[in-house]
Amino acid sequence: MADMLRYNMACLLAITALTAFLVTDSFAQGTPLVVASIKPVHSLAAAVMGEVARPTLLVTGGSSGHSATLRPSAVRALQRARIVFWIGPALETFLERPLRALPASTRVVAMASLPSVTHLPAEVGGSQENHQAGHAQTPHAQMDPHIWLDVGNALVMAAAMVRELAALDPVNAPRYRANGGNLAMRLKALDAELRRRMTPLAGRPYLVFHDGYRHFERRYGLKSAGFMTATPQHGPGARRLQELRASIRLLKVACVFGEPRTSPRLMAAILEGTNARAETLDPLGALLHPGGELYFRLMRGMASGLEACLTPAG
Numbered sequence: 001m002a003d004m005l006r007y008n009m010a011c012l013l014a015i016t017a018l019t020a021f022l023v024t025d026s027f028a029q030g031t032p033l034v035v036a037s038i039k040p041v042h043s044l045a046a047a048v049m050g051e052v053a054r055p056t057l058l059v060t061g062g063s064s065g066h067s068a069t070l071r072p073s074a075v076r077a078l079q080r081a082r083i084v085f086w087i088g089p090a091l092e093t094f095l096e097r098p099l100r101a102l103p104a105s106t107r108v109v110a111m112a113s114l115p116s117v118t119h120l121p122a123e124v125g126g127s128q129e130n131h132q133a134g135h136a137q138t139p140h141a142q143m144d145p146h147i148w149l150d151v152g153n154a155l156v157m158a159a160a161m162v163r164e165l166a167a168l169d170p171v172n173a174p175r176y177r178a179n180g181g182n183l184a185m186r187l188k189a190l191d192a193e194l195r196r197r198m199t200p201l202a203g204r205p206y207l208v209f210h211d212g213y214r215h216f217e218r219r220y221g222l223k224s225a226g227f228m229t230a231t232p233q234h235g236p237g238a239r240r241l242q243e244l245r246a247s248i249r250l251l252k253v254a255c256v257f258g259e260p261r262t263s264p265r266l267m268a269a270i271l272e273g274t275n276a277r278a279e280t281l282d283p284l285g286a287l288l289h290p291g292g293e294l295y296f297r298l299m300r301g302m303a304s305g306l307e308a309c310l311t312p313a314g
Contacts, residue, residue, distance in 0.1 A: 034165070035077050037086035037095060039285040040148040040295055041111060041157070045085055047292035048161045050179040052172045056081070057290050058095075068094050081106055083168055085161065088112035091145035109164055112147055116156045119143045120214045149283060149302070150215035151191040154295065158183050190296060195220055197303045204310040206255040207248065207276075209262055212283055216302060225251045228270065232259075235266050248274040255279055255309035260286045279309035 034055040036042035045055040056077040059068045070078070078084065078098055088110040089096050099108055111117065122144040147153045162180035166173035198220035205225040210232045217223055228244060229236045236244065247253065253276050258267050260282050267278050282288070282305075285298040 033080070033082040033168075035081040035084045037084075037092050039288065039290055040154075040298060041085050041087065042290055043285070043292060043294035043298075044148075044154060044158050044183070045161055046290070047183045047295070048158060048165060048176055048179050050175060050292070052169070052175055055085075059092075060290070061286065068092070070094065070098060078102065083107040083109065083164060085109050085111065085164075087145055087147065090143060107164065107168065109160065111153075111157045111160070112143075112145060114156055114160050117147055117153050118150055118215070119147070120218055122211055122214070144212065144214045146212045146215055146283060148215075148295070149213065149299075150219045151187055151194065151299065152219065153215065155184055155187050158187065186296070190299060191219075194299060194303050197307060198222060201306055201310045204255075204312075205251050205253045206257060206306075206310060207244065207253055207270075208257045208281065209259045213281070216283075222306070225253050228256075235263065236270075241269055244270050245273055248276050257281045257305065257309070259283070277309050279305050281305045 034045060034049065034053065036045045036055045036057055038059045039057065042055055042057040049055060056074075058070065058074045058077070060071075075098065079102070081102070082105075084099065084102070084106065086092050086095055086099075086108070090112060102108065112119075121142055148157070158180055162176050165176045169176075202221045208224045208227050210229050211227045212232070213224060226244075226247060229240070248256070248270075253274070255278070256267065256270055256276050257279050258281075260280060262280070271278055282298065282301055285294050285301075288294045288297050288301070
């Protein structure tokens with residue numbers, strides 16, 4: 001009887017171990033189960049998931065979250081996903097219809113809808129241009145959707161990812177929580193670093209390509225003198241160029257910040273007849289390799305671009 005009991009116990013333990021292995025293995029090595037929309041969101045998810053598995057990134061390269069189109073492979077990944085992390089309809093308008101078509105069992109988490117996320121109003125301005133033409137007409141259309149540029153929001157997003165992933169994959173929940181704790185410590189250190197680096201730049205006037213930097217500016221005490229275009233997909237027209245050059249001279253703007261996809265000819269046209277300098281900011285990490293470190297490189301790259309152009313000479 002004792003031998004039979006030990007045999008049954010051994011079989012039970014073996015079955016339990018095998019089940020845990022299969023659950024973990026299918027989660028880590030199977031078809032994509034965790035999908036993230038843009039690189040900053042993907043980076044935070046990758047840091048939380050760590051060695052368990054890699055999330056799938058939908059928007060690669062330099063595509064804008066405002067106007068991206070889904071590749072066939074991205075569509076297939078969405079259809080197989082168990083959970084999708086995105087900012088929300090105010091940014092990734094291209095995702096609204098595909099997400100509505102997903103099965104009810106797919107968990108879709110909009111970062112901009114998290115209760116503790118800080119929201120800032122988007123500025124409607126830029127000559128006669130309507131800023132809302134660049135964003136979805138949703139209840140959040142009046143808000144700046146670039147929430148990841150506030151490290152405080154990144155902390156909220158990462159914590160939500162830990163909760164969601166732990167509920168989705170209980171076997172690996174301890175790993176997600178440990179990774180999330182480490183990520184939170186690193187984000188807090190990054191926040192302190194950026195605050196220290198940006199403090200000397202307060203009050204220096206500059207222009208940005210579009211109104212997408214308010215979260216970074218509010219967090220670190222900066223304020224741009226305006227933006228070049230209301231719609232990220234389109235550059236300023238001739239009348240707007242004249243207004244920009246006049247503003248640069250009037251406000252003694254030190255720097256004009258383009259983005260990776262901004263035309264050099266456009267930058268030259270804006271700077272014509274002014275003393276402003278040109279620099280590039282990359283708020284989406286378009287030029288960076290995806291992964292858990294991208295968010296840190298993105299934010300430090302933002303700080304470095306601002307320092308390079310706004311730090312007074314001498």
